[in-house]
Amino acid sequence: MKKLWSALLALLLACQMMAGLAEEPPDIELPEETQGPSAEPTAAPGVSWLDMDGILCLVNRDKKITKAYVPADLITPRVATRKKGMEEKILLRREAARALEELFAAAQREANHILYAASGYRSFGIQQLLFNTKVEAVGSKEAAQRTVAPAGASEHQLGLAMDIQSPNQLNLNRAFGDTEEGKWVAENAQRFGFIIRYQKDWTKITGYAYEPWHIRYVGVAHAKAMHALQIPMETYIEHIASLPEYVLRGGTDYLFVGLVSDRLAEKPVVQSFPSAPEDANAVLRAATVPYLPEGTSYEAALWAVYPTPRPTAGPRVDLDEETSLFSSSAGDIAD
Numbered sequence: 200m201k202k203l204w205s206a207l208l209a210l211l212l213a214c215q216m217m218a219g220l221a222e223e224p225p226d227i228e229l230p231e232e233t234q235g236p237s238a239e240p241t242a243a244p245g246v247s248w249l250d251m252d253g254i255l256c257l258v259n260r261d262k263k264i265t266k267a268y269v270p271a272d273l274i275t276p277r278v279a280t281r282k283k284g285m286e287e288k289i290l291l292r293r294e295a296a297r298a299l300e301e302l303f304a305a306a307q308r309e310a311n312h313i314l315y316a317a318s319g320y321r322s323f324g325i326q327q328l329l330f331n332t333k334v335e336a337v338g339s340k341e342a343a344q345r346t347v348a349p350a351g352a353s354e355h356q357l358g359l360a361m362d363i364q365s366p367n368q369l370n371l372n373r374a375f376g377d378t379e380e381g382k383w384v385a386e387n388a389q390r391f392g393f394i395i396r397y398q399k400d401w402t403k404i405t406g407y408a409y410e411p412w413h414i415r416y417v418g419v420a421h422a423k424a425m426h427a428l429q430i431p432m433e434t435y436i437e438h439i440a441s442l443p444e445y446v447l448r449g450g451t452d453y454l455f456v457g458l459v460s461d462r463l464a465e466k467p468v469v470q471s472f473p474s475a476p477e478d479a480n481a482v483l484r485a486a487t488v489p490y491l492p493e494g495t496s497y498e499a500a501l502w503a504v505y506p507t508p509r510p511t512a513g514p515r516v517d518l519d520e521e522t523s524l525f526s527s528s529a530g531d532i533a534d
Protein backbone atom coordinates (compact mmCIF):
# COMPACT_ATOMS: atom_id res chain seq x y z
CA MET A 200 0.00 0.00 0.00
CA LYS A 201 2.82 2.35 0.96
CA LYS A 202 4.49 1.63 -2.37
CA LEU A 203 1.32 2.42 -4.25
CA TRP A 204 0.99 5.76 -2.47
CA SER A 205 4.57 6.80 -3.23
CA ALA A 206 4.12 5.73 -6.86
CA LEU A 207 0.97 7.85 -7.08
CA LEU A 208 2.72 10.77 -5.44
CA ALA A 209 5.62 10.51 -7.88
CA LEU A 210 3.18 10.41 -10.80
CA LEU A 211 1.37 13.46 -9.46
CA LEU A 212 4.64 15.34 -9.06
CA ALA A 213 5.76 14.38 -12.56
CA CYS A 214 2.44 15.59 -14.00
CA GLN A 215 2.79 18.89 -12.16
CA MET A 216 6.32 19.35 -13.47
CA MET A 217 5.27 18.59 -17.03
CA ALA A 218 2.28 20.91 -16.76
CA GLY A 219 4.56 23.65 -15.50
CA LEU A 220 6.84 23.14 -18.46
CA ALA A 221 4.06 23.20 -21.01
CA GLU A 222 2.54 26.32 -19.52
CA GLU A 223 5.72 28.30 -19.73
CA PRO A 224 5.12 30.89 -22.47
CA PRO A 225 7.89 31.14 -25.03
CA ASP A 226 8.17 34.89 -24.55
CA ILE A 227 8.47 34.61 -20.80
CA GLU A 228 10.26 37.56 -19.24
CA LEU A 229 13.55 36.30 -17.92
CA PRO A 230 14.15 36.93 -14.23
CA GLU A 231 16.68 39.62 -13.39
CA GLU A 232 19.54 37.20 -12.82
CA THR A 233 19.33 35.67 -16.28
CA GLN A 234 19.55 38.99 -18.11
CA GLY A 235 23.31 39.09 -18.11
CA PRO A 236 26.36 37.29 -16.91
CA SER A 237 26.80 37.18 -13.20
CA ALA A 238 28.79 39.99 -11.67
CA GLU A 239 29.40 37.99 -8.53
CA PRO A 240 32.30 35.55 -8.66
CA THR A 241 31.50 31.86 -8.34
CA ALA A 242 33.86 31.32 -5.44
CA ALA A 243 33.39 33.07 -2.13
CA PRO A 244 36.23 35.45 -1.19
CA GLY A 245 37.94 33.02 1.17
CA VAL A 246 38.00 30.20 -1.36
CA SER A 247 41.02 29.70 -3.60
CA TRP A 248 40.23 29.60 -7.27
CA LEU A 249 42.37 26.49 -7.49
CA ASP A 250 40.30 24.60 -4.89
CA MET A 251 37.20 22.53 -5.58
CA ASP A 252 34.91 25.55 -5.23
CA GLY A 253 37.10 27.69 -7.48
CA ILE A 254 36.68 28.08 -11.22
CA LEU A 255 40.30 27.06 -11.87
CA CYS A 256 40.13 23.73 -10.03
CA LEU A 257 42.09 21.14 -11.99
CA VAL A 258 40.60 17.65 -12.11
CA ASN A 259 42.06 14.61 -13.83
CA ARG A 260 42.99 11.01 -13.07
CA ASP A 261 45.80 12.12 -10.75
CA LYS A 262 43.88 14.92 -9.10
CA LYS A 263 40.49 13.69 -8.03
CA ILE A 264 37.52 15.37 -6.40
CA THR A 265 36.30 14.02 -3.06
CA LYS A 266 33.27 11.75 -3.06
CA ALA A 267 31.20 14.14 -0.96
CA TYR A 268 31.80 17.24 -3.10
CA VAL A 269 28.66 18.81 -4.56
CA PRO A 270 28.76 22.42 -5.83
CA ALA A 271 26.48 24.69 -3.80
CA ASP A 272 25.13 26.87 -6.62
CA LEU A 273 23.96 24.46 -9.31
CA ILE A 274 21.22 25.82 -11.58
CA THR A 275 19.62 24.86 -14.88
CA PRO A 276 21.02 26.96 -17.74
CA ARG A 277 18.36 28.36 -20.05
CA VAL A 278 19.61 26.75 -23.21
CA ALA A 279 18.22 24.34 -25.76
CA THR A 280 18.54 20.56 -25.52
CA ARG A 281 18.04 17.78 -28.05
CA LYS A 282 14.71 16.76 -26.57
CA LYS A 283 12.13 18.79 -24.75
CA GLY A 284 12.14 18.13 -21.04
CA MET A 285 15.78 17.10 -21.01
CA GLU A 286 16.90 20.56 -19.91
CA GLU A 287 15.53 20.02 -16.41
CA LYS A 288 18.17 17.43 -15.72
CA ILE A 289 21.03 19.63 -16.88
CA LEU A 290 22.85 21.58 -14.21
CA LEU A 291 25.85 23.86 -14.04
CA ARG A 292 27.23 26.24 -11.44
CA ARG A 293 25.58 29.64 -11.69
CA GLU A 294 28.43 31.58 -13.30
CA ALA A 295 29.11 28.82 -15.83
CA ALA A 296 25.39 28.49 -16.62
CA ARG A 297 25.09 32.21 -17.41
CA ALA A 298 28.20 32.03 -19.59
CA LEU A 299 26.81 29.00 -21.45
CA GLU A 300 23.61 30.93 -22.20
CA GLU A 301 25.71 33.71 -23.70
CA LEU A 302 27.79 31.25 -25.72
CA PHE A 303 24.74 29.52 -27.19
CA ALA A 304 22.98 32.81 -27.90
CA ALA A 305 26.06 34.17 -29.66
CA ALA A 306 26.39 31.01 -31.75
CA GLN A 307 22.88 31.58 -33.03
CA ARG A 308 23.16 35.34 -33.38
CA GLU A 309 26.57 35.46 -35.05
CA ALA A 310 26.63 32.27 -37.11
CA ASN A 311 23.08 30.91 -37.03
CA HIS A 312 24.28 27.78 -35.27
CA ILE A 313 21.99 25.86 -32.94
CA LEU A 314 23.77 24.23 -30.02
CA TYR A 315 22.32 21.77 -27.53
CA ALA A 316 23.41 21.12 -23.95
CA ALA A 317 23.82 17.37 -23.47
CA SER A 318 25.40 16.72 -20.09
CA GLY A 319 26.51 19.09 -17.34
CA TYR A 320 26.97 18.36 -13.65
CA ARG A 321 27.35 14.69 -12.78
CA SER A 322 27.53 13.45 -9.19
CA PHE A 323 30.22 11.10 -7.93
CA GLY A 324 27.62 8.32 -7.80
CA ILE A 325 26.43 8.83 -11.38
CA GLN A 326 30.02 8.88 -12.64
CA GLN A 327 30.68 5.65 -10.73
CA LEU A 328 27.65 4.09 -12.40
CA LEU A 329 28.81 5.23 -15.86
CA PHE A 330 32.28 3.87 -15.22
CA ASN A 331 31.10 0.51 -13.89
CA THR A 332 28.77 0.10 -16.87
CA LYS A 333 31.70 0.75 -19.18
CA VAL A 334 33.90 -1.74 -17.32
CA GLU A 335 31.22 -4.40 -17.75
CA ALA A 336 30.91 -3.59 -21.44
CA VAL A 337 34.61 -3.65 -22.29
CA GLY A 338 35.84 -6.19 -19.77
CA SER A 339 38.50 -4.30 -17.82
CA LYS A 340 39.05 -1.11 -15.85
CA GLU A 341 42.07 -0.21 -17.97
CA ALA A 342 40.09 -0.33 -21.19
CA ALA A 343 37.16 1.53 -19.64
CA GLN A 344 39.42 4.37 -18.45
CA ARG A 345 40.31 5.29 -22.00
CA THR A 346 36.87 6.67 -22.62
CA VAL A 347 35.11 7.12 -19.29
CA ALA A 348 36.51 8.87 -16.25
CA PRO A 349 36.45 6.94 -12.99
CA ALA A 350 34.38 8.54 -10.22
CA GLY A 351 36.12 11.60 -8.80
CA ALA A 352 38.24 12.08 -11.92
CA SER A 353 35.56 13.80 -14.02
CA GLU A 354 35.37 17.57 -14.02
CA HIS A 355 31.64 17.21 -14.66
CA GLN A 356 31.44 16.77 -10.87
CA LEU A 357 32.64 20.37 -10.48
CA GLY A 358 29.55 21.65 -12.28
CA LEU A 359 31.84 23.58 -14.64
CA ALA A 360 31.89 21.24 -17.65
CA MET A 361 29.31 20.77 -20.40
CA ASP A 362 29.05 18.31 -23.25
CA ILE A 363 27.44 19.93 -26.27
CA GLN A 364 25.75 18.72 -29.44
CA SER A 365 24.28 20.23 -32.55
CA PRO A 366 21.38 19.15 -34.76
CA ASN A 367 23.99 17.94 -37.27
CA GLN A 368 25.90 15.90 -34.72
CA LEU A 369 23.79 14.34 -32.03
CA ASN A 370 26.40 11.79 -30.98
CA LEU A 371 29.15 12.87 -28.67
CA ASN A 372 32.07 11.92 -30.85
CA ARG A 373 35.07 13.34 -32.66
CA ALA A 374 32.98 14.25 -35.68
CA PHE A 375 31.57 17.22 -33.74
CA GLY A 376 34.95 18.92 -34.15
CA ASP A 377 34.55 18.84 -37.93
CA THR A 378 31.06 20.33 -38.00
CA GLU A 379 30.56 24.06 -38.58
CA GLU A 380 29.14 24.30 -35.06
CA GLY A 381 32.12 22.48 -33.55
CA LYS A 382 34.55 24.75 -35.38
CA TRP A 383 32.68 27.84 -34.23
CA VAL A 384 32.78 26.65 -30.62
CA ALA A 385 36.51 25.93 -30.84
CA GLU A 386 37.12 29.44 -32.17
CA ASN A 387 34.77 31.34 -29.88
CA ALA A 388 34.22 29.48 -26.60
CA GLN A 389 37.02 31.41 -24.85
CA ARG A 390 35.15 34.69 -25.33
CA PHE A 391 32.59 33.34 -22.89
CA GLY A 392 35.01 31.71 -20.46
CA PHE A 393 35.11 28.15 -21.84
CA ILE A 394 37.99 26.06 -23.16
CA ILE A 395 38.05 22.92 -25.29
CA ARG A 396 39.58 20.94 -22.49
CA TYR A 397 40.72 17.79 -24.30
CA GLN A 398 42.43 18.53 -27.59
CA LYS A 399 44.03 16.20 -30.11
CA ASP A 400 47.69 16.59 -29.19
CA TRP A 401 47.22 16.74 -25.45
CA THR A 402 46.09 13.19 -24.66
CA LYS A 403 49.32 12.27 -22.87
CA ILE A 404 49.04 15.29 -20.59
CA THR A 405 45.29 15.41 -19.98
CA GLY A 406 44.83 11.63 -19.84
CA TYR A 407 41.73 11.91 -22.03
CA ALA A 408 41.14 11.34 -25.72
CA TYR A 409 40.19 14.24 -28.03
CA GLU A 410 36.75 15.47 -27.01
CA PRO A 411 35.68 18.45 -29.13
CA TRP A 412 32.23 18.36 -27.49
CA HIS A 413 33.46 18.84 -23.93
CA ILE A 414 33.87 22.44 -22.80
CA ARG A 415 35.08 23.58 -19.39
CA TYR A 416 34.38 26.92 -17.74
CA VAL A 417 37.41 28.74 -16.31
CA GLY A 418 36.34 32.39 -16.63
CA VAL A 419 37.01 34.69 -19.57
CA ALA A 420 40.52 35.87 -18.62
CA HIS A 421 41.94 32.37 -18.16
CA ALA A 422 40.01 30.89 -21.09
CA LYS A 423 41.36 33.58 -23.41
CA ALA A 424 44.86 33.02 -22.06
CA MET A 425 44.75 29.24 -22.51
CA HIS A 426 43.28 29.68 -25.98
CA ALA A 427 46.01 32.11 -26.98
CA LEU A 428 48.75 29.91 -25.53
CA GLN A 429 47.24 26.69 -26.94
CA ILE A 430 48.34 24.64 -23.95
CA PRO A 431 46.37 22.14 -21.85
CA MET A 432 44.94 23.25 -18.51
CA GLU A 433 47.43 20.99 -16.71
CA THR A 434 50.39 22.94 -18.13
CA TYR A 435 48.71 26.29 -17.61
CA ILE A 436 47.89 25.64 -13.96
CA GLU A 437 51.44 24.45 -13.32
CA HIS A 438 52.70 27.89 -14.34
CA ILE A 439 50.17 30.08 -12.60
CA ALA A 440 49.45 28.10 -9.43
CA SER A 441 51.94 30.07 -7.34
CA LEU A 442 50.37 33.45 -8.17
CA PRO A 443 48.57 35.19 -5.30
CA GLU A 444 44.80 34.95 -5.25
CA TYR A 445 44.20 38.60 -6.27
CA VAL A 446 46.25 38.00 -9.42
CA LEU A 447 44.36 34.79 -10.32
CA ARG A 448 41.05 36.60 -9.83
CA GLY A 449 41.90 40.02 -11.23
CA GLY A 450 44.56 39.51 -13.91
CA THR A 451 43.84 39.95 -17.61
CA ASP A 452 44.53 37.40 -20.32
CA TYR A 453 47.47 39.54 -21.47
CA LEU A 454 49.10 39.21 -18.06
CA PHE A 455 48.60 35.43 -17.91
CA VAL A 456 49.79 34.90 -21.49
CA GLY A 457 52.83 37.06 -20.79
CA LEU A 458 53.74 35.36 -17.52
CA VAL A 459 53.25 31.82 -18.83
CA SER A 460 55.09 32.57 -22.09
CA ASP A 461 58.04 33.92 -20.11
CA ARG A 462 58.10 30.78 -18.03
CA LEU A 463 57.77 28.47 -21.02
CA ALA A 464 60.64 30.34 -22.66
CA GLU A 465 62.56 29.96 -19.39
CA LYS A 466 63.18 33.66 -19.19
CA PRO A 467 64.45 34.82 -15.84
CA VAL A 468 61.36 35.72 -13.86
CA VAL A 469 61.20 39.48 -13.60
CA GLN A 470 57.69 39.79 -12.24
CA SER A 471 57.12 39.15 -8.59
CA PHE A 472 53.88 39.83 -6.79
CA PRO A 473 53.53 40.95 -3.18
CA SER A 474 51.20 38.58 -1.35
CA ALA A 475 49.04 41.31 0.20
CA PRO A 476 49.61 44.64 -1.54
CA GLU A 477 48.02 47.87 -0.36
CA ASP A 478 46.77 48.61 -3.86
CA ALA A 479 46.23 45.37 -5.79
CA ASN A 480 44.92 47.22 -8.85
CA ALA A 481 48.10 49.27 -9.13
CA VAL A 482 50.21 46.10 -8.86
CA LEU A 483 48.14 44.35 -11.56
CA ARG A 484 48.30 47.36 -13.84
CA ALA A 485 52.08 47.71 -13.52
CA ALA A 486 52.55 43.97 -14.14
CA THR A 487 50.25 43.94 -17.18
CA VAL A 488 51.35 47.05 -19.07
CA PRO A 489 54.59 45.50 -20.44
CA TYR A 490 52.52 42.73 -22.05
CA LEU A 491 49.87 44.91 -23.70
CA PRO A 492 49.89 45.16 -27.48
CA GLU A 493 50.39 48.61 -28.91
CA GLY A 494 47.22 50.62 -28.89
CA THR A 495 45.52 48.58 -26.17
CA SER A 496 44.96 50.39 -22.90
CA TYR A 497 44.94 48.59 -19.57
CA GLU A 498 41.33 49.67 -19.04
CA ALA A 499 40.29 48.18 -22.39
CA ALA A 500 42.07 44.91 -21.56
CA LEU A 501 40.40 44.80 -18.16
CA TRP A 502 36.95 45.64 -19.54
CA ALA A 503 37.23 42.88 -22.12
CA VAL A 504 37.52 40.20 -19.46
CA TYR A 505 35.78 41.71 -16.41
CA PRO A 506 33.01 43.85 -17.84
CA THR A 507 31.34 44.67 -14.54
CA PRO A 508 29.24 46.54 -13.92
CA ARG A 509 27.97 45.58 -17.35
CA PRO A 510 25.82 47.88 -19.45
CA THR A 511 22.22 46.76 -19.14
CA ALA A 512 21.59 46.96 -22.87
CA GLY A 513 24.93 45.66 -24.12
CA PRO A 514 25.25 44.05 -27.53
CA ARG A 515 26.00 40.61 -26.08
CA VAL A 516 22.59 40.09 -24.49
CA ASP A 517 19.65 40.05 -26.83
CA LEU A 518 16.66 38.71 -24.99
CA ASP A 519 14.52 38.14 -28.08
CA GLU A 520 17.11 35.97 -29.74
CA GLU A 521 18.05 34.26 -26.53
CA THR A 522 14.44 33.33 -25.85
CA SER A 523 13.97 31.92 -29.32
CA LEU A 524 16.61 29.34 -28.48
CA PHE A 525 14.21 27.44 -26.30
CA SER A 526 11.03 28.07 -28.17
CA SER A 527 10.35 27.62 -31.85
CA SER A 528 13.51 26.97 -33.85
CA ALA A 529 15.33 24.59 -31.52
CA GLY A 530 12.21 22.55 -30.88
CA ASP A 531 11.45 22.13 -34.56
CA ILE A 532 14.87 20.81 -35.32
CA ALA A 533 15.00 18.56 -32.25
CA ASP A 534 11.88 16.68 -33.28
Ligand SMILES: [Zn+2]
Pocket residue numbers: 355360361362412413414
Ligand atom coordinates in the same frame (compact mmCIF):
# COMPACT_ATOMS: atom_id res chain seq x y z
ZN1 LIG B 1 32.27 15.84 -20.88
